Amino acid sequence: AQKITQTQPGMFVQEKEAVTLDCTYDTSDPSYGLFWYKQPSSGEMIFLIYQGSYDQQNATEGRYSLNFQKARKSANLVISASQLGDSAMYFCAMREVTGFQKLVFGTGTRLLVSP
Amino acid sequence: DAGVIQSPRHEVTEMGQEVTLRCKPISGHDYLFWYRQTMMRGLELLIYFNNNVPIDDSGMPEDRFSAKMPNASFSTLKIQPSEPRDSAVYFCASNYGTGELFFGEGSRLTVL
Numbered sequence: 001a002q003k004i005t006q007t008q009p010g011m012f013v014q015e016k017e018a019v020t021l022d023c024t025y026d027t028s029d030p031s032y033g034l035f036w037y038k039q040p041s042s043g044e045m046i047f048l049i050y051q052g053s054y055d056q057q058n059a060t061e062g063r064y065s066l067n068f069q070k071a072r073k074s075a076n077l078v079i080s081a082s083q084l085g086d087s088a089m090y091f092c093a094m095r096e097v098t099g100f101q102k103l104v105f106g107t108g109t110r111l112l113v114s115p
Numbered sequence: 116d117a118g119v120i121q122s123p124r125h126e127v128t129e130m131g132q133e134v135t136l137r138c139k140p141i142s143g144h145d146y147l148f149w150y151r152q153t154m155m156r157g158l159e160l161l162i163y164f165n166n167n168v169p170i171d172d173s174g175m176p177e178d179r180f181s182a183k184m185p186n187a188s189f190s191t192l193k194i195q196p197s198e199p200r201d202s203a204v205y206f207c208a209s210n211y212g213t214g215e216l217f218f219g220e221g222s223r224l225t226v227l
């Protein structure tokens with residue numbers, strides 16, 4: 001079974017609008033961490049945001065926020081006020097305590113921001 | 116501070132040749148990971164080390180692949196013999212064991 005599922009292969013958004021990228025996960029660990037990475041066309045992997053399973057508040061980092069719904073096992077990334085430079089692949093990832101520090105990635109969502 | 120450094124950035128080789136990819140983790144990080152990225156399989160963890168010791172190599176595709184970490188500042192991923200299906204981007208990443216992974220820029224391998 002997939003540990004991390006990203007059901008949107010591609011998303012389109014207009015500049016300055018907000019967009020939500022979906023991520024659901026599967027774990028029986030009580031303690032885990034969820035990550036989002038951005039991969040622009042240049043290929044590097046850029047860390048965006050982290051949410052711990054015990055964190056009470058949803059994580060935020062500038063224009064990025066994580067909509068964490070524990071009961072639904074979802075950790076959606078919200079990008080506010082999209083910019084052309086946000087066009088990239090976005091990967092959701094999870095680390096489980098029993099996974100011994102391994103980060104398991106989803107298949108990614110390609111976001112295109114149009115002017 | 117220098118990030119994770121990988122070399123070569125690009126490698127084109129012929130089937131059957133030996134390929135060695137190199138990685139220098141961020142100083143002080145005690146975990147090092149090797150990932151492979153392909154269109155078909157996405158990002159796959161191949162192997163990771165803690166304090167230079169391999170912890171989990173269950174993602175290594177087959178015996179043609181081997182990885183070493185002789186010291187805290189250097190790791191290699193070797194493919195011998197290489198095959199066209201090994202064509203991919205290979206990423207090295209490091210961290211302290213918690214928090215985010217810091218990735219290198221990747222090594223793009225093409226096996227003809």
